[in-house]
Amino acid sequence: MKxxxxxxxxxxxxxxxxxxxxxxxxxxxxxxxLLSVKNGxxxxxxxxxxxxxxxKMEVQSYEEGSVVVSAKLFSEIIRRLPNAIIQxxxxxxxxxxxxxxxxxxxVSMPADEFPSIGMVNRLSKIEIKKDVLKDLIRxxxxxxxxDEKKGILVGCLLQFKDGLLEMAALDGFRLAVASSPVxxxxxxxxxxxARILAEIQKILMENSEEETVSLVLDDKKAEIITKDxxxxxxLLEGEFIKYRDxxxxxxxxxxxxxxxxxxxxxxxxxLLAKEGKNNLIRMAVAPGGIEITSRSEEGNSxxxxxxxxxxxxxxxxxxSKYVSDVLKAVGDDEIVMEMNTPVSPCLMKPVxxxxxxxxxxPVRISAN
Amino acid sequence: MKxxxxxxxxxxxxxxxxxxxxxxxxxxxxxxxLLSVKNGxxxxxxxxxxxxxxxKMEVQSYEEGSVVVSAKLFSEIIRRLPNAIIQxxxxxxxxxxxxxxxxxxxVSMPADEFPSIGMVNRLSKIEIKKDVLKDLIRxxxxxxxxDEKKGILVGCLLQFKDGLLEMAALDGFRLAVASSPVxxxxxxxxxxxARILAEIQKILMENSEEETVSLVLDDKKAEIITKDxxxxxxLLEGEFIKYRDxxxxxxxxxxxxxxxxxxxxxxxxxLLAKEGKNNLIRMAVAPGGIEITSRSEEGNSxxxxxxxxxxxxxxxxxxSKYVSDVLKAVGDDEIVMEMNTPVSPCLMKPVxxxxxxxxxxPVRISAN
Numbered sequence: 001m002k003x004x005x006x007x008x009x010x011x012x013x014x015x016x017x018x019x020x021x022x023x024x025x026x027x028x029x030x031x032x033x034l035l036s037v038k039n040g041x042x043x044x045x046x047x048x049x050x051x052x053x054x055x056k057m058e059v060q061s062y063e064e065g066s067v068v069v070s071a072k073l074f075s076e077i078i079r080r081l082p083n084a085i086i087q088x089x090x091x092x093x094x095x096x097x098x099x100x101x102x103x104x105x106x107v108s109m110p111a112d113e114f115p116s117i118g119m120v121n122r123l124s125k126i127e128i129k130k131d132v133l134k135d136l137i138r139x140x141x142x143x144x145x146x147d148e149k150k151g152i153l154v155g156c157l158l159q160f161k162d163g164l165l166e167m168a169a170l171d172g173f174r175l176a177v178a179s180s181p182v183x184x185x186x187x188x189x190x191x192x193x194a195r196i197l198a199e200i201q202k203i204l205m206e207n208s209e210e211e212t213v214s215l216v217l218d219d220k221k222a223e224i225i226t227k228d229x230x231x232x233x234x235l236l237e238g239e240f241i242k243y244r245d246x247x248x249x250x251x252x253x254x255x256x257x258x259x260x261x262x263x264x265x266x267x268x269x270x271l272l273a274k275e276g277k278n279n280l281i282r283m284a285v286a287p288g289g290i291e292i293t294s295r296s297e298e299g300n301s302x303x304x305x306x307x308x309x310x311x312x313x314x315x316x317x318x319x320s321k322y323v324s325d326v327l328k329a330v331g332d333d334e335i336v337m338e339m340n341t342p343v344s345p346c347l348m349k350p351v352x353x354x355x356x357x358x359x360x361x362p363v364r365i366s367a368n
Numbered sequence: 369m370k371x372x373x374x375x376x377x378x379x380x381x382x383x384x385x386x387x388x389x390x391x392x393x394x395x396x397x398x399x400x401x402l403l404s405v406k407n408g409x410x411x412x413x414x415x416x417x418x419x420x421x422x423x424k425m426e427v428q429s430y431e432e433g434s435v436v437v438s439a440k441l442f443s444e445i446i447r448r449l450p451n452a453i454i455q456x457x458x459x460x461x462x463x464x465x466x467x468x469x470x471x472x473x474x475v476s477m478p479a480d481e482f483p484s485i486g487m488v489n490r491l492s493k494i495e496i497k498k499d500v501l502k503d504l505i506r507x508x509x510x511x512x513x514x515d516e517k518k519g520i521l522v523g524c525l526l527q528f529k530d531g532l533l534e535m536a537a538l539d540g541f542r543l544a545v546a547s548s549p550v551x552x553x554x555x556x557x558x559x560x561x562a563r564i565l566a567e568i569q570k571i572l573m574e575n576s577e578e579e580t581v582s583l584v585l586d587d588k589k590a591e592i593i594t595k596d597x598x599x600x601x602x603l604l605e606g607e608f609i610k611y612r613d614x615x616x617x618x619x620x621x622x623x624x625x626x627x628x629x630x631x632x633x634x635x636x637x638x639l640l641a642k643e644g645k646n647n648l649i650r651m652a653v654a655p656g657g658i659e660i661t662s663r664s665e666e667g668n669s670x671x672x673x674x675x676x677x678x679x680x681x682x683x684x685x686x687x688s689k690y691v692s693d694v695l696k697a698v699g700d701d702e703i704v705m706e707m708n709t710p711v712s713p714c715l716m717k718p719v720x721x722x723x724x725x726x727x728x729x730p731v732r733i734s735a736n
Binding site for chain 2: 070073076080094095103105107264265267268271272297298302303305306
């Protein structure tokens with residue numbers, strides 16, 4: 001293998017694929033990048049078995065070939081080289097990298113030991129606006145469980161139905177459901193680990209050239225294809241929780257609050273929300289506003305938040321993180337909170353439309 | 369105690385004194401700020417016994433008094449409040465903080481348990497340009513030992529003599545000596561912990577209004593006084609190492625190198641400098657340039673650095689950190705390296721003048 005390219009282009013491509021490099025793996029080859037030169041193109045691949053990323057770039061190719069090198073070392077070397085032409089060649093387990101006055105010789109591994117990224121059955125390919133996908137990921141993945149023991153709850157449902165893509169995530173304490181029209185009549189449901197969707201979102205944010213990406217789904221894998229990059233994610237097996245039934249259809253108390261005001265009020269109240277381990281804040285809803293209170297051994301706090309309140313007043317307790325997470329994920333200026341009793345779930349959503357709902361369980365509070 | 373002030377001014381003052389708050393102390397009162405209101409001024413004090421910082425700001429005072437509150441909690445509350453008028457009052461072990469719709473009540477501690485910042489005998493007061501002090505600190509403190517067991521080596525010498533302030537730090541492997549003319553005929557030497565000088569430098573950088581600061585030294589303490597802030601540092605006891613004698617007076621090899629080129633060459637070579645635990649890089653000095661090489665199990669590197677070389681060629685080994693530390697601390701475009709043998713110390717300094725010298729011990733390398 002032998003090729004030349006610019007440092008800048010190679011560093012950008014490495015940045016994309018590095019998101020799939022396994023950090024804690026015990027399999028040495030997964031700590032590496034696969035470099036493959038063919039037809040004047042360099043293909044870079046990284047995989048942690050759950051997620052594989054492959055990106056292509058044009059290079060000046062002198063000799064085709066494939067090899068695996070340490071992802072960490074190779075990235076660090078390329079990142080620190082000046083933005084000039086880099087010459088890379090590989091022979092007999094050694095890769096030579098040279099650029100102006102710098103020369104490196106690093107150990108390489110055979111390419112055939114690298115796991116195949118796998119082909120996804122491309123019978124049905126869905127075109128989707130990148131901004132739509134990013135938006136749905138941002139509004140849902142944070143509600144998934146981060147506890148790997150929770151099975152399907154670490155995943156996020158993607159459901160194509162009736163010309164809509166609906167995404168949903170829940171961790172047993174809260175549920176986020178977001179949907180958006182998409183240009184397909186396909187009906188299909190898959191569950192992708194939320195962790196992987198978060199990585200995909202980062203890649204989509206960094207590669208801003210195209211407006212749409214292609215999504216290909218089969219029974220085992222989801223593939224996202226952009227101009228230069230394809231991302232293959234392993235699907236989670238098993239059935240996703242039926243969440244439609246738990247969404248309340250009526251409410252006794254409805255408040256409209258300013259999102260920014262609520263975020264800063266909750267942030268301040270959280271400073272003293274150490275009662276138990278729930279980051280407990282109390283919200284007393286009354287005509288004209290919400291009073292958020294918290295207390296700890298160090299003291300107590302009270303925040304008066306202006307709100308349009310309809311219906312009954314009530315006092316309800318929340319884990320402050322579960323409320324502020326959603327406020328940070330949505331972009332709207334105002335948010336609706338719909339409640340029934342201090343022990344039934346609270347629904348949060350934008351003032352307009354039904355493209356997003358968030359449900360959060362309250363924390364039971366004592367009477368005082 | 370009762371006063372009002374703006375959130376912005378209080379947050380800035382807290383940021384200054386917070387650098388002296390003990391993080392790992394077992395003495396609860398040292399985790400606090402002392403707030404004292406008197407004559408329309410709020411004085412904020414923090415102390416970790418080695419370093420005390422006191423800063424003053426004007427407030428609207430309604431009731432004088434003094435109290436101690438948790439530094440972490442108080443800072444976090446003030447930082448998160450909107451930039452508006454804050455009202456603070458204290459009574460019976462409780463401090464009330466209110467600002468627009470936010471109210472906090474936090475536990476307070478009696479002021480009389482807070483350690484006194486101590487008076488420094490102000491018989492002799494040295495005026496010194498802030499930029500000069502910052503520059504000398506930056507060029508020397510990094511060479512001090514960070515191992516608290518090393519006694520005086522964790523300190524930095526400040527020596528006033530013949531109208532010069534000379535600062536020096538050494539850790540047994542390298543020595544940095546910087547000097548600058550100062551407007552005093554005083555002759556005095558003190559040793560201040562390098563860690564504390566680094567904090568002082570940060571404070572000097574943040575408070576950019578004044579051009580000069582006052583320095584007051586007695587046998588136990590050094591005090592630095594700016595318009596609103598005084599910083600009191602405990603001196604280290606014991607005699608500083610006589611470093612003048614170890615500075616070589618002649619050399620067999622002299623190189624002039626570009627600082628930036630050397631920094632990036634060393635950074636890249638360090639990626640493979642894992643031989644032993646010394647971050648070992650080899651420098652082969654020859655007419656026309658320096659070749660930096662390194663190697664590890666993962667591979668090896670070679671960097672060609674252009675240099676004006678006079679005298680004998682030689683190959684010498686260094687801990688790469690000890691060379692790059694000094695290159696990052698000085699601002700000059702070009703640096704001189706003076707060497708004698710592969711086992712004698714290397715002197716580094718700017719091309720012009722003798723206001724700065726850095727001495728670094730080589731690492732013994734095998735012949736190949």
